[in-house]
Amino acid sequence: MTDRFDIYIAGVGGQGIGLLSEALIRAADAAGLPARGCDTHGLAQRGGSVASHVRIGSRCHSALVSEASADLVVALEIHEAVSAGRAYLKEGGTLVWFDASWQPLAVRLGEEGPAAASDVAEVAALRRGRAVRVPADSAPDPRMQNTAVLSAICRQGLVPGLGPEHARAALSDLMAGPALEANLRLLED
Amino acid sequence: MKDLGQTLLREEAFSEIVIGNTAVVRALVEAGVRSVSAYPGSPTPEIADAIAAIPAEKRPFRFEFSTNEKVATEVAFGSALAGRLSAVFFKSVGLNVAADSFVQLPLLDIPGGLVVILGDDPGANSSQNEQDNRHYARMSYMPLLEPSGAREAYGMFKTAARLAARHRTAVILRLTTHVCHAKEKVDFAARPPAVPNPAWGFDPARENYVPLASSVFPLKRRALERLAAVEEDPDARGVNVVEGTGSRRGVITAGTAWLSLRDALEESRPGSVRPDILKLGLVHPLPRQAVQDFLAAHEEVKILEELDPVLETEIKALAYDEGLPTRILGKRDVEERMGEYVPAKVRDILTGTWPDLFDGPRPAPLPAVAAPRPPQMCPGCGHRSAFYAIKQALSPGDVTVADIGCHTLGYLPPYRMGGVLLSMGHSTSTASGLSIFREGRRVVCFLGDSTFFHAGLPGIVNAVYNGHEVLLVVMENGTTAMTGHQDHPGTGKSFNGPAPKLSVRAALEGLGVGNIREVDTYRQTELTSMVREALAEPGFKVIIARHPCMLKLTREARRRAGAGWKVRQVRVDPDTCVKNHECIERFACPSFQAREDGAVEVSRDLCIGDGSCRQTCPAGALVQDKEEGR
Numbered sequence: 001m002t003d004r005f006d007i008y009i010a011g012v013g014g015q016g017i018g019l020l021s022e023a024l025i026r027a028a029d030a031a032g033l034p035a036r037g038c039d040t041h042g043l044a045q046r047g048g049s050v051a052s053h054v055r056i057g058s059r060c061h062s063a064l065v066s067e068a069s070a071d072l073v074v075a076l077e078i079h080e081a082v083s084a085g086r087a088y089l090k091e092g093g094t095l096v097w098f099d100a101s102w103q104p105l106a107v108r109l110g111e112e113g114p115a116a117a118s119d120v121a122e123v124a125a126l127r128r129g130r131a132v133r134v135p136a137d138s139a140p141d142p143r144m145q146n147t148a149v150l151s152a153i154c155r156q157g158l159v160p161g162l163g164p165e166h167a168r169a170a171l172s173d174l175m176a177g178p179a180l181e182a183n184l185r186l187l188e189d
Numbered sequence: 190m191k192d193l194g195q196t197l198l199r200e201e202a203f204s205e206i207v208i209g210n211t212a213v214v215r216a217l218v219e220a221g222v223r224s225v226s227a228y229p230g231s232p233t234p235e236i237a238d239a240i241a242a243i244p245a246e247k248r249p250f251r252f253e254f255s256t257n258e259k260v261a262t263e264v265a266f267g268s269a270l271a272g273r274l275s276a277v278f279f280k281s282v283g284l285n286v287a288a289d290s291f292v293q294l295p296l297l298d299i300p301g302g303l304v305v306i307l308g309d310d311p312g313a314n315s316s317q318n319e320q321d322n323r324h325y326a327r328m329s330y331m332p333l334l335e336p337s338g339a340r341e342a343y344g345m346f347k348t349a350a351r352l353a354a355r356h357r358t359a360v361i362l363r364l365t366t367h368v369c370h371a372k373e374k375v376d377f378a379a380r381p382p383a384v385p386n387p388a389w390g391f392d393p394a395r396e397n398y399v400p401l402a403s404s405v406f407p408l409k410r411r412a413l414e415r416l417a418a419v420e421e422d423p424d425a426r427g428v429n430v431v432e433g434t435g436s437r438r439g440v441i442t443a444g445t446a447w448l449s450l451r452d453a454l455e456e457s458r459p460g461s462v463r464p465d466i467l468k469l470g471l472v473h474p475l476p477r478q479a480v481q482d483f484l485a486a487h488e489e490v491k492i493l494e495e496l497d498p499v500l501e502t503e504i505k506a507l508a509y510d511e512g513l514p515t516r517i518l519g520k521r522d523v524e525e526r527m528g529e530y531v532p533a534k535v536r537d538i539l540t541g542t543w544p545d546l547f548d549g550p551r552p553a554p555l556p557a558v559a560a561p562r563p564p565q566m567c568p569g570c571g572h573r574s575a576f577y578a579i580k581q582a583l584s585p586g587d588v589t590v591a592d593i594g595c596h597t598l599g600y601l602p603p604y605r606m607g608g609v610l611l612s613m614g615h616s617t618s619t620a621s622g623l624s625i626f627r628e629g630r631r632v633v634c635f636l637g638d639s640t641f642f643h644a645g646l647p648g649i650v651n652a653v654y655n656g657h658e659v660l661l662v663v664m665e666n667g668t669t670a671m672t673g674h675q676d677h678p679g680t681g682k683s684f685n686g687p688a689p690k691l692s693v694r695a696a697l698e699g700l701g702v703g704n705i706r707e708v709d710t711y712r713q714t715e716l717t718s719m720v721r722e723a724l725a726e727p728g729f730k731v732i733i734a735r736h737p738c739m740l741k742l743t744r745e746a747r748r749r750a751g752a753g754w755k756v757r758q759v760r761v762d763p764d765t766c767v768k769n770h771e772c773i774e775r776f777a778c779p780s781f782q783a784r785e786d787g788a789v790e791v792s793r794d795l796c797i798g799d800g801s802c803r804q805t806c807p808a809g810a811l812v813q814d815k816e817e818g819r
């Protein structure tokens with residue numbers, strides 16, 4: 001059991017990273033681990049970068065993860081995977097990313113090139129860690145990209161002590177009805 | 190926690206994972222607050238979200254969103270004057286709006302007690318500055334408590350409420366952005382039994398409530414005496430904590446800087462001299478005895494406080510007055526006055542203070558390779574159509590003035606509309622001043638509908654009265670979009686249900702504006718010619734450029750439709766597209782994605798199918814097919 005496991009989650013406003021981080025905190029709680037966190041949404045929901053911090057373990061005090069210190073960086077979009085990975089991944093950490101692309105302004109205006117899977121791999125290599133890609137077709141609906149990533153994290157054991165049963169408990173704590181069923185299905189297969 | 194409202198009302202003690210803003214609402218319930226008012230602004234809107242989760246008939250207090258922060262403060266003051274414990278909340282810079290009334294509060298006897306919940310924003314995460322509102326506490330002689338996280342926000346609200354009621358005054362609970370949004374498990378107490386409503390409190394025969402000329406002085410004297418009494422109050426003493434004993438080094442800190450300090454110290458070099466900590470919960474008035482004892486017990490004390498050297502200045506003065514030999518280490522440079530005291534920043538500051546504390550530098554990030562992703566207007570946003578159309582009517586030398594709201598984002602490329610921003614409602618008056626020296630330039634300013642009612646009216650009255658040569662474009666989207674879609678006086682709804690719908694046009698007419706045009710912003714060609722016409726006319730004129738907030742509209746439609754949600758997304762017909770990039774580079778809906786070969790695609794994730802982009806393509810390559818499930 002680790003007494004400090006830091007997770008930095010990055011995405012674009014509107015992708016639902018808040019639910020993902022809430023689910024991770026509640027999953028940790030279900031597993032009996034102390035957890036805290038914080039969404040840093042700035043001008044929320046306006047398609048800018050958004051981030052959420054999750055900290056698990058008794059040696060975590062601030063709600064915020066420090067740069068270059070995240071054991072796990074989670075990104076719901078490829079450009080965010082590159083920038084969040086470069087800023088937050090620690091030596092030997094894991095970068096899990098959902099393979100969707102929502103081009104930032106500079107790319108759309110032709111001022112910069114789009115990010116490629118090789119850029120994500122490079123970040124992981126520079127940090128001597130690994131990259132885990134979650135393919136776009138693992139989410140049946142753009143609003144379930146977050147659960148697809150949660151499923152990958154828990155099924156592949158990327159957070160020590162958290163398994164699918166804890167994710168199930170967390171989701172059941174947060175939603176109900178058909179939405180819950182659809183999301184729980186993603187944790188199964 | 191599926192039902193937030195019921196959770197917040199639970200009778201028995203319980204634990205729950207919540208953010209600071211939510212924890213405060215349980216504290217409102219437990220403390221027996223009877224009246225709450227607010228103006229929306231990040232980082233505090235989730236307080237209202239949690240209040241809204243409590244069914245109206247079960248809500249133990251009345252809540253309203255008032256028209257601005259000053260009005261909200263006055264409403265809460267009035268309720269507290271009537272004898273009921275009251276609270277008001279708004280964001281950091283909202284205090285500037287409220288200040289005229291706010292600074293008067295400590296002068297007056299407030300029988301019910303009043304808690305002012307401030308959402309300060311160190312780091313300027315969502316504000317136009319990172320002002321340190323502790324200065325206001327000092328200026329107005331108001332006590333100020335500062336929690337570091339959700340658990341403390343809950344506890345300290347209750348302390349603030351007790352102090353406010355006991356001393357018949359106003360007390361500030363100063364939250365910061367990452368206290369409001371910090372999430373942790375909080376142990377909540379059982380809900381105390383309901384107490385009967387207190388008697389009517391306002392008695393102008395017994396108390397002077399009209400500070401005028403020399404009658405100010407007895408009131409000011411009492412305000413200062415009350416501040417001293419709060420410093421001695423056991424409740425106020427109880428919020429300060431000393432950690433560790435026996436080190437020759439000490440740190441005095443407060444709020445989130447304390448948590449960052451603890452994180453930094455986790456990394457300290459084994460065998461180094463770790464400092465003891467005095468963590469202040471009561472930040473104003475300075476708890477002199479606690480500080481003095483701590484100083485006396487240490488050779489060196491670092492004052493670790495975010496933003497301005499408020500504690501530092503007072504603590505240095507205290508040490509001087511008491512003749513203490515302690516070496517007091519304050520801020521060393523401008524950087525230590527800036528930004529949030531996150532763990533990395535605190536570690537750097539401590540390294541500068543006591544270099545032996547850590548082994549080498551902290552881990553560094555890899556250099557960024559791409560420009561950051563700024564916020565932008567949503568797919569289909571009516572403001573985008575407005576800026577795109579208005580830009581066509583302007584010449585490069587013309588001047589545009591922004592105001593606060595989603596339309597502020599028009600200053601970003603490619604629109605570059607709204608080149609200066611001061612504060613809520615400033616645009617018409619700043620534009621008026623610019624227009625005095627325009628020399629052929631034309632001056633256009635923007636104002637949202639919520640801000641129109643908040644602080645926009647006086648500038649408009651002034652432009653009419655003093656005859657300024659300005660075109661005001663009211664960007665009417667029918668909501669307070671930027672802060673999370675709260676209603677405002679023009680929406681026909683209030684927090685508590687249906688409400689009179691105030692018309693922007695009627696208000697303008699009432700204020701004497703003679704030259705008014707109205708258009709839906711999706712009618713881009715019409716808007717362009719309207720701007721051309723209006724700018725050719727003399728005096729002050731207004732265009733109401735209207736389109737409902739598409740994020741709100743789409744969300745509501747999706748919620749109504751459920752699984753059957755369908756949209757007619759746009760696609761680029763590759764055979765017609767001439768690759769001139771009008772859609773992606775100048776209209777710039779974020780749904781457009783660039784392909785390496787110069788082609789443009791529309792993102793299936795993002796397009797809401799409103800079709801407002803189609804008119805911008807000269808080749809007619811933007812087509813809408815049949816409705817598709819999404």
Ligand code: SF4
Nearest residue numbers: 567570595738739740
């Ligand atoms: S929230 Fe509404 S008004 Fe604001 S950018 Fe999005 S669509 Fe436009």
Ligand code: SF4
Nearest residue numbers: 568778796797800802
């Ligand atoms: S129809 Fe789609 S691509 Fe066109 S403006 Fe609307 S969201 Fe953007």
